[in-house]
Amino acid sequence: MTPATGRPATRIVVAGYGTITAAIIPHLLSLPGAAVGIVSRHLAASPQERAELLRPAELGPFAPDVLIGCFASDDDARSFWEHDQIEAAISTRRPVCIDLSTISPGRAEAWAARTTALGALPVECPVTGSRPGAIAGTLSAFLHEPHPDPRTDLVLGAFVRNRYRFTAPGQPARFKLIYNAWGATILHSLGVFARELPKHLGPDDYPTAVDAITHDGWMSVIASAKLDRIERGDYGDPDFTVGLMLKDLLLARDLIGPGPLVDAAISAFTRACTDHGQRADFTAVADMRDAA
Template sequence: MLAMRVAFVGLGTMGYPMAGHLLASGFEVCVYNRSADKSERWLAEHPRGEIANTPREAAMNADVVLSCVGNDDDVRSVYYGDDGIFADLNRGAICVDHTTASASLAKELAAAAKQLDCGFLDGPVSGGEAGAINGVLTVMMGGEQVHFDKVEPVLKAFSKAVTLVGEHGAGQVCKMANQLCIAGVLQGLSEGLKLAQSAGLDIETVQAVLKHGAAGSWQLENRALTMAKGEFDFGFAIDWMRKDLSICFEQAVQLNVELPLAKQVDQRYAQLQERGFSRSDTSVLIKQFDQDQHA
């Protein structure tokens, strides 16, 4: 297994450390990034790795190809075309897209890979930048069991949990559910903290009490204190969250499902974007209650 050759396409906030964990686990790793300077920096930090000039070059000799880019269009741009992953892929290679994208795109790419006698799985991740850096991401997968079994040991290099949820596209739908839950929890946490602050309670004490009860959550444990202090310069930006929520809304229309709370939170995020918080962590949602809306 350690002799497997892995390509990683996309060295963003998540992909950069994920690729590093693969190399540290003993895999042969070749990376590609649209901005070449990012690839050069990664190579300087990981001199045993390799860099490629195109997605095709990175993937051409790989047993497993992993991608993590921005959105559906970005995914298509690295998989298709003369310089794309599919252009010169070894027969039997397996591709895993870690981008949070649409379920329909996952099914499309799976069909394209099958025509090449290759495998494909959609594998969006949860855990944020810290999870990627610490190698403890959660990966939710969609695809065939036979392909999952082959790539699971590879993905464990940067994950604490890798689960096959269902057929192609199921991983993406599971990630949608994940983002909807986060949006709801953050809205509730924002309201709870605002009430506690307004009553003069010590938020550190409140957090210490609530985390042991039914209100306990990752957001409460990791974001309550920074929210109370007004610190948001880290983590998962609301620009990215709104992109993810838009995917949820599109899927909900197809399934005839109502998402009233998520739509409310999305509107609040849109207002915060207008106030200059586009790159702030999603926990900036608490600033919806500012008395001075221009603060």
């Protein structure tokens, strides 16, 4: 893309400021010649020094080449993308629109159709990797794009390491919901079984058990990543919240139907929300602090 005189090479706007977007904005700011805006109706000042805070009415004059959204729910995504001033800016500038949200397949399909009708390019792109992956710029993306565009490649290249391409709108959403439900079930199982170790092995042999489960066997991947935090009961400053995982599990059950594993995970995450609050880190579902 050849910049106009005095204009940044790529103008990128991020909406839905939160854990993931806060971590990817520095990567976007590092792109050569990029200008980054954060659109918000609630922030009083830009939370990132080099990013410009925009109100919805200012999106059009900012003239984004790429518009990135990341939202907690279907309703939040709809509220932003279908806002009159946002749609006016999209139809005028026709940017690449990238939605990183985990939402229902129906919402993803409706968004893709509406964005296409506005003349823009919809890129459905739920991501995984939580905050650590966003900070490192190594998120994985489950992607549908109607056709390749250099703007998409430029922006995703700043914070995505792996891209898994799907063939139609809504397919990334379907996969992501099943993927998250599966992962939530595995995380729940860590609490179910890991809490049995100190009960049955006692303090002398528990460290040996931890060494084993964090280095060997299929459970070592999740145990090595999450067990230390669970043992500490450290659920503040979340990488991903129990509330968001519960939302994803409920959407997954809507998609695949009820079953013993998904129902057990929903029950466990519901209890974690009650015990620790919706903003607690999702590892709270495996809390071991009452294990004796």
